[in-house]
Amino acid sequence: EADIYQTPRYLVIGTGKKITLECSQTMGHDKMYWYQQDPGMELHLIHYSYGVNSTEKGDLSSESTVSRIRTEHFPLTLESARPSHTSQYLCASSEVVGGAYSYEQYFGPGTRLTVT
Amino acid sequence: GNSVTQMEGPVTLSEEAFLTINCTYTATGYPSLFWYVQYPGEGLQLLLKATKADDKGSNKGFEATYRKETTSFHLEKGSVQVSDSAVYFCALHGSSNTGKLIFGQGTTLQVKP
Numbered sequence: 205e206a207d208i209y210q211t212p213r214y215l216v217i218g219t220g221k222k223i224t225l226e227c228s229q230t231m232g233h234d235k236m237y238w239y240q241q242d243p244g245m246e247l248h249l250i251h252y253s254y255g256v257n258s259t260e261k262g263d264l265s266s267e268s269t270v271s272r273i274r275t276e277h278f279p280l281t282l283e284s285a286r287p288s289h290t291s292q293y294l295c296a297s298s299e300v301v302g303g304a305y306s307y308e309q310y311f312g313p314g315t316r317l318t319v320t
Numbered sequence: 321g322n323s324v325t326q327m328e329g330p331v332t333l334s335e336e337a338f339l340t341i342n343c344t345y346t347a348t349g350y351p352s353l354f355w356y357v358q359y360p361g362e363g364l365q366l367l368l369k370a371t372k373a374d375d376k377g378s379n380k381g382f383e384a385t386y387r388k389e390t391t392s393f394h395l396e397k398g399s400v401q402v403s404d405s406a407v408y409f410c411a412l413h414g415s416s417n418t419g420k421l422i423f424g425q426g427t428t429l430q431v432k433p
Contacts, residue, residue: 210363235418235419237419237420244425244426245358245407245425245426245428246423246425246426247409247423247426249420252418252419252420254418294363294364296363296364298419298421307352307413307419307421308354308366308369309364309366309419309421310366311356311363311364311365312363313362313363314362314363
């Protein structure tokens with residue numbers, strides 16, 4: 205059973221507000237990821253981290269930012285929320301299983317964000 | 321670059337029907353392949369995986385075989401249940417140490433009683 209947590213699960217907020225989506229894992233994984241999931245269910249990688257003080261932008265451009273000060277914590281921040289940010293946000297972490305390049309990702313339950 | 325293509329949904333089946341969801345991939349080297357499932361309102365859960373050619377992953381009655389010759393990893397189940405209704409994602413991890421997965425677009429399965 206993977207131990208990765210996201211809060212809040214649901215958030216409705218007005219335009220222009222600053223928000224932080226929390227993600228924590230207790231598995232000691234170095235690698236963590238944020239995905240944005242559109243209504244068609246497709247997943248888009250927006251940020252990832254290889255470890256403390258390491259963050260990179262993903263394949264989909266995002267106005268959000270992330271930080272990784274502690275191994276277990278990978279929060280995502282939107283400085284000024286807009287309706288276009290309305291989406292489902294999923295956090296994940298990964299570990300090597302089996303061979304050297306065989307990774308497995310574990311996902312949190314997601315945060316459904318609605319910006320009005 | 322690496323990519324994953326899944327059959328488009330939604331797939332609608334009656335209970336106890338046979339399920340196939342097609343997945344093909346493009347990758348260099350020897351990727352690991354995965355199927356994830358997402359139930360309504362939840363995150364993704366790993367359903368099964370295969371790390372080398374001809375491996376068969378299986379879990380909860382679902383199976384998929386890593387076919388390098390056809391670059392495929394089709395998901396099958398002999399008899400679906402209403403509780404299998406979910407979105408299914410095929411994914412690959414290439415030959416690197418990034419841990420980044422390449423996901424297909426997802427296939428929605430609806431099983432009717």
